[in-house]
Amino acid sequence: MPIAFSCDLHASGAEFAHFWEHTVGSGHATLALRADWQQQLSLAHAELGFRHVRFHGILDDDMGTMIDQNDQPLYSFFNTDQIFDFLVSIGMRPFVELSFMPSMLASTDQTIFRYRANVSPPKDYELWATLIKKIVGHWVDRYGIAEVREWFFEVWNEPNLNAFGDAKQDEYFKLYSKTAAAIKSVDRDLKVGGPATAANAWIEDTIQFSIENGQPLDFISTHHYPTDSFGKPGDDTVTQLAMSTRSALRDEAQTARKQAGDRPLYYTEWCTSSNPRDHMHDEPYAAAFIAKTVMEARGLVQGYSYWTFSDIFEENYFPSIPFHGGFGLMNIHGIPKPAYRAFELLHALGNEILEVVGEHDTVDIWVTRASSSITVLISNFALPQHPIGDEEVHLTMRGPNLAKDASVRVIDATRCNPRAHWEELGSPEYLSGEIVERLKQTSRLREESLKVSNASGTIDLAIVVKPYSVTAINIVF
Incomplete structure (x- = not known):
């Protein structure tokens, strides 16, 4: 749900x-x-x-x-x-x-x-x-x-x-x-x-x-x-x-x-x-x-x-x-x-924080604002041995301006996770310069375009967040 x-x-x-x-x-x-x-x-x-x-x-x-x-x-x-x-x-x-x-x-x-x-x-x-x-x-x-x-x-x-x-x-x-x-x-x-x-x-x-x-x-x-x-x-x-x-x-x-x-x-x-x-x-x-x-x-x-x-x-x-x-x-x-x-x-968060209504056992959301943009920060976190899974998040935001552009950056098990890639390489104890650079590239945040519904002064976001993930959505007005 x-x-x-x-x-x-x-x-x-x-x-x-x-x-x-x-x-x-x-x-x-x-x-x-x-x-x-x-x-x-x-x-x-x-x-x-x-x-x-x-x-x-x-x-x-x-x-x-x-x-x-x-x-x-x-x-x-x-x-x-x-x-x-x-x-x-x-x-x-x-x-x-x-x-x-x-x-x-x-x-x-x-x-x-x-x-x-x-x-x-x-x-x-x-x-x-x-x-x-x-x-x-x-x-x-x-x-x-x-x-x-x-x-x-x-x-x-x-x-x-x-x-x-x-x-x-x-x-x-x-x-x-x-x-x-x-x-x-x-x-x-x-x-x-x-x-x-x-x-x-x-x-x-x-x-x-x-x-x-x-x-x-x-x-x-x-x-x-x-x-x-x-x-x-x-x-x-x-x-x-x-x-x-x-x-x-x-x-x-x-x-x-x-x-x-x-x-x-x-x-x-x-x-x-x-x-x-x-x-x-x-x-x-x-x-x-x-x-x-x-x-x-x-x-x-x-x-x-x-x-x-x-x-x-x-x-x-x-x-x-x-x-x-x-x-x-x-x-x-x-x-x-x-x-x-x-x-x-x-x-990268703005210097003004807005109230978000809603709660969940593992998902938390915060919205910050800069001069011409907002950032939506989402974490999906639970302590070890506690239940956690994929969650579909819907965020509705009422605002005076139409969004011009939206992008998303994500940290999860498959993104920004160099240890996982090191383990795929066989967990070598000593790394060559080439492997170090490859793992640094694996670690980088990737920005992807995100489609948002934007009509009648309302912005609707829908996104699935993975366990132990952090998601940042930037919306420019």
Whole structure:
């Protein structure tokens, strides 16, 4: 049975900011020194509109930011300059995660990830504050105060997890206080925030601490994934997702929005799942999830940083398999996945959103408007092990103008799905340049003409949408 939706193009819409383009995630600071990382980020900035990038480890030993030289601190900001010079050169900015602990300051030998980042609190908080003041002051000197005031300084990463320290709130608040004071001593208008927690934690506690202790808190940051707290210990990713709810991230963001009050709210990590080897990251499932999740977060957040833009990523190990279920929007060869193409469709949306009437268990529709066109975005999404199938969608739109032209672009199992074509080739571990280019072409969005019924001030659209698909219909007036 066809699914009926309607939209009144005569009506005024609401402002629709592209909040998801504020920031995108990456893995580890030293990766940003690689030429292929820089090429991929340049493409993501140009085609998807991302304006900031966030990554771990700007203070790690492998960046050489602070090392022990004959029992004295030796500071070197050359590598950070190489990264930030590049970002500024392509029109981007850093969302600076201040992590992790230089060995010289480490109070224990606790580390995380393959690159062994130390996650202990500083053994000397005054020396930590000196490091922060020196490096932030250096960036102000190099890039100018007007530029650095547009950056964001986030204190640590997921301090509520034992993996990133002792998970003690009072210890984090001490670190936050010292860090914020050091940043504000450089310039009071620099933006500092946190708590950068996993699973939406500590938001109200951080605000209360800030108020009671007179600490600056310019924004709230946190993370969430649809696999958080669903299922039971030992469950695989599919089971965790099956136990989730279809709009879990929207519901969590609504709660976080209320907790944050008037403070800007930035989700600095979210993804299809928290599994770094999840085949669904590579598949159309991710595209449908992204489209729905982003559109449901409108009006709730100021930034929504997808984790991550690239599979050039080494928290576990650096892979050689082209499609290994990594977090990235692009694989290690820079081949865009369906998830990348979902962000490409989102980037093309207008800046005004109109009300759509109608609902369905798996199909969602949004209509955005630009100066002389509208875009209809359709996702067909269900969680794993939940029912989903082909759906015939009918959309009726009343409007003052006749449509001059209509076109459609689709992401589904047979379109924009390079992993499927790689599997058809026998899933080779190492790719020739020719195959890489062929898979890049396979990944591209294709624009096709679409016939619409257009009479008596009404536009009628009828289209069949496949499971785990994203469809964008552009109508020009």
